[in-house]
Amino acid sequence: MTPMFSPSRQAPRCGDAGETAWIDALRTRGAGYDEAVRRVRHAVRRAARHQVCRMPRVWAELGDVRAEEIIESAADEATVAVLDRLDRFEGRSKFTTWVYKFGVFHAATEARRALWRDRPVELDGQPEPASTDPVTPEAWAEARDLSAAVALALATVLTPHQRRIACALIVDDVPIDVLAERLGTNRSALYKTLHDARR
Template sequence: MENRAEDVLDRDEPLDDDGGVARAVDPVVAFEIDAAPADPDDDWIAGLHGDGLVRDDAIRRLHELMIRASRYKLARMSEARRLGRARAEEIVQSSADEAVMAILRRLDSFEGRSRFTTWAYKFAILHTATAVRRELWTHAEVDLDAIPHLASPIGDPLAHAEGRALAQALRRGIDECLTPHQRRILLAIVVEGIPIDVVADRLSTTRNTVYKTLHDARKRLREQLQAQGFLPPAAAEEVNR
């Protein structure tokens, strides 16, 4: 139960409407995908900012890289095996397309803190992960108004007394400190494990809006638990950094 309480407060999943650039690409992924020789960053930027055939060629090469990154991500998602080969390839192609468009929109935000290809790969990786999650939840019954409450703790009463007290305070906080909308979002994502993008689709809103609601709900809960002595002041201050 202690782990569940920590999940409610700590398991963030930041997503960005322009391609998820808030999440850094796994260094191992970057190393393995980026192992082949790559063009200098200046060549990429110049080509994508260029005109005519020069730009067309740069976009073609970028799309090939996005397909490579998307297939890499797909191969490492165990749940993607349920998609079937044909649907998986459709997701690879569409994710690569979306990644290229997102990169072109945000090209001027590239600051050179990493290789251009490393920066670009994360767009394909996140678009692929999002597409897979959305596909697997497409036909699932998701009733956001019927999400169960946070489960009661299980185990030895003496061994888990402190955890039970925290869990009870957390449940009270969810009931008393959160708005109905915040409670609905937090329980759906953290307790039921429904992906943020699926919740956003069902509510006809954006992932960033859902994430902001989740962030605000966690902040309220942290402040409540800190006021009751379950968390040290530093834990609450960390939220506001």
């Protein structure tokens, strides 16, 4: 899944002549095209590294080598995404800022997938109520009643599909792109199901 940007065929309104030349080189595929692509990959790789460094679990659970592989893979995917969506750049921000977002997005997606690759996603089990130690009997009674109401709603109001999706995304905190991949669907379909379930 790729970042959402509004399509536009307008020329970018960049104030930076260097950025304008960079964009022109990418669009015209002239003599400077290869260098312009290298600049894009360098920018998205830097963004990908920044994002993965903000996710310490990647390094702790997967190790340095796998983390570096994630960065390189995300940089490749982000570079292709930038080139595919170049005509959607509207110039509302600097081109480097727009490019940077692709690196961050693809790195986060790749890292989440890697972290969840060998983890089971339980779609059929019912979540157990959280164990709490309320301070007062009144708080305990309220928590018990709320838990019972939520469990009843999950069991009787939601469809089985809505229940599986809601439990996976809200209770088990499965990343939506990971769940979409496991179920062979897309983020939009899952968002729609989750919206209906919450309503």
